[in-house]
Amino acid sequence: MESTPNVAQEGPLAGYRIIDLSRVLSGPAATMLLADQGADVIKVEPLDGDITRMMGVGRDGMTSGFLNINHGKRGVALDLHSPAGIEVVKRLVATADVFVQNFRPGAAAQLGLGVEALRAIKPDIIYVSISGFGDVGPYAGKRVYDPVIQALSGLTDIQADSDTGRPRMIRTVIPDKTTALTAAQAITAALLARARHGRGSHVQLAMLDATIAYLWPEGMINYTRVEASADRRLGQVAQDLVFKTVDGYITAGAMSDAEWRGMCAVLERPAWVDDPRFNTTAARFIHARERIAATAEVLATRTSAEWLAALDAHGVPCAPILSRAETLVHEQVLANDLIHEYEHPGLGRVRQPRPAARFEGVRFNRQPRAPRLGQHNAEVLAELGYSNDEIAELARLGVIPSGPPPRTPEATSAG
Amino acid sequence: MESTPNVAQEGPLAGYRIIDLSRVLSGPAATMLLADQGADVIKVEPLDGDITRMMGVGRDGMTSGFLNINHGKRGVALDLHSPAGIEVVKRLVATADVFVQNFRPGAAAQLGLGVEALRAIKPDIIYVSISGFGDVGPYAGKRVYDPVIQALSGLTDIQADSDTGRPRMIRTVIPDKTTALTAAQAITAALLARARHGRGSHVQLAMLDATIAYLWPEGMINYTRVEASADRRLGQVAQDLVFKTVDGYITAGAMSDAEWRGMCAVLERPAWVDDPRFNTTAARFIHARERIAATAEVLATRTSAEWLAALDAHGVPCAPILSRAETLVHEQVLANDLIHEYEHPGLGRVRQPRPAARFEGVRFNRQPRAPRLGQHNAEVLAELGYSNDEIAELARLGVIPSGPPPRTPEATSAG
Numbered sequence: 156m157e158s159t160p161n162v163a164q165e166g167p168l169a170g171y172r173i174i175d176l177s178r179v180l181s182g183p184a185a186t187m188l189l190a191d192q193g194a195d196v197i198k199v200e201p202l203d204g205d206i207t208r209m210m211g212v213g214r215d216g217m218t219s220g221f222l223n224i225n226h227g228k229r230g231v232a233l234d235l236h237s238p239a240g241i242e243v244v245k246r247l248v249a250t251a252d253v254f255v256q257n258f259r260p261g262a263a264a265q266l267g268l269g270v271e272a273l274r275a276i277k278p279d280i281i282y283v284s285i286s287g288f289g290d291v292g293p294y295a296g297k298r299v300y301d302p303v304i305q306a307l308s309g310l311t312d313i314q315a316d317s318d319t320g321r322p323r324m325i326r327t328v329i330p331d332k333t334t335a336l337t338a339a340q341a342i343t344a345a346l347l348a349r350a351r352h353g354r355g356s357h358v359q360l361a362m363l364d365a366t367i368a369y370l371w372p373e374g375m376i377n378y379t380r381v382e383a384s385a386d387r388r389l390g391q392v393a394q395d396l397v398f399k400t401v402d403g404y405i406t407a408g409a410m411s412d413a414e415w416r417g418m419c420a421v422l423e424r425p426a427w428v429d430d431p432r433f434n435t436t437a438a439r440f441i442h443a444r445e446r447i448a449a450t451a452e453v454l455a456t457r458t459s460a461e462w463l464a465a466l467d468a469h470g471v472p473c474a475p476i477l478s479r480a481e482t483l484v485h486e487q488v489l490a491n492d493l494i495h496e497y498e499h500p501g502l503g504r505v506r507q508p509r510p511a512a513r514f515e516g517v518r519f520n521r522q523p524r525a526p527r528l529g530q531h532n533a534e535v536l537a538e539l540g541y542s543n544d545e546i547a548e549l550a551r552l553g554v555i556p557s558g559p560p561p562r563t564p565e566a567t568s569a570g
Numbered sequence: 571m572e573s574t575p576n577v578a579q580e581g582p583l584a585g586y587r588i589i590d591l592s593r594v595l596s597g598p599a600a601t602m603l604l605a606d607q608g609a610d611v612i613k614v615e616p617l618d619g620d621i622t623r624m625m626g627v628g629r630d631g632m633t634s635g636f637l638n639i640n641h642g643k644r645g646v647a648l649d650l651h652s653p654a655g656i657e658v659v660k661r662l663v664a665t666a667d668v669f670v671q672n673f674r675p676g677a678a679a680q681l682g683l684g685v686e687a688l689r690a691i692k693p694d695i696i697y698v699s700i701s702g703f704g705d706v707g708p709y710a711g712k713r714v715y716d717p718v719i720q721a722l723s724g725l726t727d728i729q730a731d732s733d734t735g736r737p738r739m740i741r742t743v744i745p746d747k748t749t750a751l752t753a754a755q756a757i758t759a760a761l762l763a764r765a766r767h768g769r770g771s772h773v774q775l776a777m778l779d780a781t782i783a784y785l786w787p788e789g790m791i792n793y794t795r796v797e798a799s800a801d802r803r804l805g806q807v808a809q810d811l812v813f814k815t816v817d818g819y820i821t822a823g824a825m826s827d828a829e830w831r832g833m834c835a836v837l838e839r840p841a842w843v844d845d846p847r848f849n850t851t852a853a854r855f856i857h858a859r860e861r862i863a864a865t866a867e868v869l870a871t872r873t874s875a876e877w878l879a880a881l882d883a884h885g886v887p888c889a890p891i892l893s894r895a896e897t898l899v900h901e902q903v904l905a906n907d908l909i910h911e912y913e914h915p916g917l918g919r920v921r922q923p924r925p926a927a928r929f930e931g932v933r934f935n936r937q938p939r940a941p942r943l944g945q946h947n948a949e950v951l952a953e954l955g956y957s958n959d960e961i962a963e964l965a966r967l968g969v970i971p972s973g974p975p976p977r978t979p980e981a982t983s984a985g
Contacts, residue, residue, distance in 0.1 A: 490707025
């Protein structure tokens with residue numbers, strides 16, 4: 156039996172057990188957040204592993220992409236198409252508080268792991284179903300992937316090219332990750348309700364719904380009033396405030412009149428303070444394109460450091476635009492003690508961010524490990540009461556892996 | 571005293587009271603989600619109102635932008651620079667479970683509303699501090715706005731132009747909204763811990779941290795291994811899978827070999843199945859640019875409907891790329907009963923999405939209202955035990971508003 160130093164011993168979710176059959180990102184990132192807060196998350200994978208074990212590079216069934224959404228969990232690998240494998244899941248559920256799956260609608264029930272089947276084993280289980288599109292409707296049975304939700308939710312319309320109107324994708328999986336955060340909150344809320352009233356729940360969440368709800372606050376501001384054609388004159392709330400300098404890029408923006416006066420002083424354009432195109436918040440909004448172009452022209456003439464110092468001195472919100480490599484070592488990121496480094500099996504030295512929300516007096520796990528495929532099979536099965544002989548028999552029957560884990564893309568550099 | 575039909579009567583957070591002094595988006599969107607789940611959220615605004623009352627158009631201190639992040643709450647307006655106003659907040663806190671603020675670090679304590687002051691009144695309060703950058707470090711005291719966090723977090727680097735490398739902003743406020751979701755989960759987790767152990771907590775969250783943690787799973791995959799220059803050959807995970815057709819735009823993508831065979835059949839390019847540039851997942855990844863360009867060329871020759879029908883028939887994930895107006899009436903969005911319409915004071919007929927996560931047996935409020943500035947002053951003060959005479963005196967002293975609410979941008983169209 157292997158030890159589990161990777162399970163956090165503290166945090167608001169300590170003492171809860173989550174059985175997670177979800178794949179890829181929307182479910183796994185949700186349960187990782189809960190593992191970070193102390194939950195005992197047991198990730199159940201098929202014998203060929205979650206596809207994210209192929210994301211990035213690594214060794215022995217471990218990759219950087221897998222680590223980033225599965226750290227702090229224990230891992231069990233099972234043949235989910237065998238009765239003995241399903242029996243293991245059911246025995247796990249009997250010991251658990253939460254069960255999470257993101258199969259296509261109906262697939263969990265076909266495996267024998269539907270809501271009613273699991274309630275028969277654990278009446279107060281919190282059963283979580285994450286889907287791409289919802290349980291009914293013309294898309295319910297379709298395979299989901301992130302760009303599809305971006306396309307349907309209006310996100311690509313929000314990001315459309317200002318000049319040509321051509322829709323554009325966001326290069327990070329907003330629908331997947333927003334669904335994960337929404338799911339983590341919903342699971343926590345269901346645990347809270349159960350702690351107070353003793354009842355479990357079936358929590359259902361569609362990526363499409365989570366994404367539209369996420370976009371809504373300002374992204375759909377012009378569609379909030381049904382009779383609102385006039386709203387559209389307000390255009391996009393967010394603008395592309397990226398300014399090129401002599402040696403890089405910065406962002407800067409003046410919302411209030413005071414900030415605009417500061418901006419004019421920094422740019423050495425005192426006449427713009429009272430210019431009727433720019434002298435009120437509304438005027439600056441209406442003439443945004445003109446204002447940004449004029450600002451860009453001036454900002455192109457000096458270095459980022461010169462401009463940032465001057466903008467700061469005049470109270471204009473601003474920042475350097477960082478590459479990801481620069482973000483990692485930025486002075487504020489360092490001050491926040493956000494990113495920690497440690498050795499991880501199969502990967503060498505890795506970086507992970509700590510959980511963003513900090514709870515007073517609660518330490519976070521500074522070295523959370525992600526499980527190799529089936530790493531905790533023996534440990535977890537023993538906890539469930541399986542004898543060594545029974546475990547050996549499951550391996551002999553191919554219900555659990557017996558050989559080494561499948562290969563992953565090998566790192567070609569050090570580590 | 572006014573009635574409060576807008577406070578949900580059910581949901582996992584029913585029975586909890588949240589006093590929310592936060593402004594703009596990161597805090598208010600968090601507490602709106604909790605209001606949607608049944609919490610009694612009392613939004614405390616300064617006498618001139620949250621700046622989001624100026625977002626969008628509306629009447630009587632109500633706008634579409636304000637509604638979208640404040641529905642389902644009650645509203646109190648107070649002079650927070652007067653001792654009598656602070657006294658009202660303290661009496662509210664004495665009745666509450668959660669206190670939320672997103673002032674700059676130190677500002678709440680200066681108002682007399684720091685952690686220790688509120689603990690003296692309510693020892694098990696959950697005190698939530700949301701900041702832009704964190705409490706320490708060179709940026710701690712700076713004014714935050716969304717593009718600044720996009721610039722510092724690496725988000726603009728992820729979205730950078732593939733050809734020129736020029737960083738690009740995302741046109742929706744990812745840092746604000748991600749912080750809101752992260753905060754909502756953290757508040758719920760702190761309530762859960764308190765329900766079990768009886769202890770409150772100070773929950774701290776910085777937008778910068780929440781955004782970097784959100785980007786991490788795949789956005790930072792190439793920076794996860796410290797010695798990982800080789801990872802970068804894998805490039806961006808997400809690609810701009812936007813294809814122009816004769817009459818619009820669609821997205822489509824083939825991950826597996828089976829999907830690629832389907833794609834080749836639809837495109838009528840059977841030779842691509844065994845083409846060494848495309849015949850494995852890895853090869854398709856390495857030759858992504860070539861593959862996407864070749865695919866785009868073919869897809870440009872027919873209508874969206876023709877392609878989508880054929881792609882669907884061949885099991886290739888695909889979708890139309892919708893404008894926001896099209897999203898509202900898309901068949902799957904309608905099937906999900908996601909967006910509901912109702913009459914709202916000051917706005918006319920409005921649309922709102924229901925909460926994305928659904929809890930079995932819990933109905934959601936189909937007509938959540940946002941409060942006018944100070945709408946619930948009399949009601950809430952009476953609940954706290956203020957007499958009518960005392961309330962009148964507070965109005966006379968200017969601690970609470972006595973006149974009509976300030977004007978907001980007027981709708982020029984119907985409604």
